[in-house]
Amino acid sequence: MSAPTSRRDPERRWRLDGARTFVTGGTKGIGRAIVDMMLDRGARVFTTARDGEVLAARLDEWRTLGDAHGVTSDVSRDEDRAAVVEAVADHFDGELDVLINNVGTNVRKPLVDYEGSEIAHIFDTNLHSAVDLCRRCFDLLTRSDRAASVVSVLSVAGLTHVRSGAPYGMTKSALVQLTRNLAVEWAPHGIRVNAVAPWYTRTPLVEGVLSDPEYRAEVLARTPMDRIAEPEEVAAAVVFLSMPAASYVTGHCLAVDGGFLINGY
Numbered sequence: 001m002s003a004p005t006s007r008r009d010p011e012r013r014w015r016l017d018g019a020r021t022f023v024t025g026g027t028k029g030i031g032r033a034i035v036d037m038m039l040d041r042g043a044r045v046f047t048t049a050r051d052g053e054v055l056a057a058r059l060d061e062w063r064t065l066g067d068a069h070g071v072t073s074d075v076s077r078d079e080d081r082a083a084v085v086e087a088v089a090d091h092f093d094g095e096l097d098v099l100i101n102n103v104g105t106n107v108r109k110p111l112v113d114y115e116g117s118e119i120a121h122i123f124d125t126n127l128h129s130a131v132d133l134c135r136r137c138f139d140l141l142t143r144s145d146r147a148a149s150v151v152s153v154l155s156v157a158g159l160t161h162v163r164s165g166a167p168y169g170m171t172k173s174a175l176v177q178l179t180r181n182l183a184v185e186w187a188p189h190g191i192r193v194n195a196v197a198p199w200y201t202r203t204p205l206v207e208g209v210l211s212d213p214e215y216r217a218e219v220l221a222r223t224p225m226d227r228i229a230e231p232e233e234v235a236a237a238v239v240f241l242s243m244p245a246a247s248y249v250t251g252h253c254l255a256v257d258g259g260f261l262i263n264g265y
């Protein structure tokens with residue numbers, strides 16, 4: 001496979017002009033920052049979330065920045081995933097350049113305290129949604145007329161133990177392996193597959209746990225950079241991996257963690 005033509009065009013390597021991009025969970029937190037940055041780099045963005053009012057408000061803001069569209073869906077549900085991918089295909093005339101699997105949720109407690117339904121919900125939301133969306137978007141990505149790319153938002157909890165509860169860590173860890181397998185399977189189709197693994201990031205998902213001053217202090221004590229990430233710092237890694245600038249990077253999981261993972265004793 002030949003190198004992309006933008007290899008010799010420094011301006012285009014750092015832009016996503018016209019890239020048809022599907023971001024799950026784009027209305028809040030890290031997903032919102034990803035949509036903002038994708039639009040800033042020139043991408044056309046389609047997003048989805050469950051809350052229609054918040055989605056409508058975001059779309060109003062984004063339309064002043066660029067080409068943004070979205071529909072409500074719950075990607076933990078198979079029928080919603082089928083419908084949202086159909087809507088993406090309609091919107092982008094059967095082609096897709098970038099898929100960002102960002103949706104994730106958590107309930108944290110000791111393993112024996114979970115109800116089976118809670119574990120199933122974490123698996124459906126974090127793992128099954130991303131696996132199924134990759135499968136459903138494959139044909140659209142193969143029709144991309146540029147190097148297509150998938151980026152999933154994982155977590156350091158998929159790479160080491162953190163106090164997030166076992167099911168969450170298991171889903172994120174399984175997605176590391178999905179990333180590696182698809183990177184190899186899909187390279188002949190011109191599709192790169194990567195992931196990012198954030199540590200604590202200032203979003204609604206972790207507002208509750210970080211509002212406990214003792215817990216926050218313990219988190220910071222384990223973080224060499226001594227602060228929580230901003231959503232834009234995670235989004236920047238996701239957008240980089242989607243760009244022509246990352247044209248030879250595939251199967252990689254990039255930690256965005258202020259040094260947490262390399263912090264031995």
Ligand SMILES: NC(=O)c1ccc[n+]([C@@H]2O[C@H](COP(=O)([O-])OP(=O)(O)OC[C@H]3O[C@@H](n4cnc5c(N)ncnc54)[C@H](OP(=O)(O)O)[C@@H]3O)[C@@H](O)[C@H]2O)c1
Pocket residue numbers: 024025026027028029030031048049050051052054073074075076102103104105125153154155156197198199200201202203204205206
């Ligand atoms: N924040 C952190 O410290 C942190 C650290 C490591 C990894 N992560 C990962 O980063 C990703 C984003 O997390 P975040 O902190 O930005 O979360 P967040 O603040 O809770 O935002 C999640 C976004 O996804 C949407 N969403 C949630 N469940 C959905 C579903 N079933 N179907 C469709 N949309 C759904 C939400 O909108 P609706 O509620 O309207 O659906 C929202 O737009 C997740 O995969 C998370 O595991 C986060």
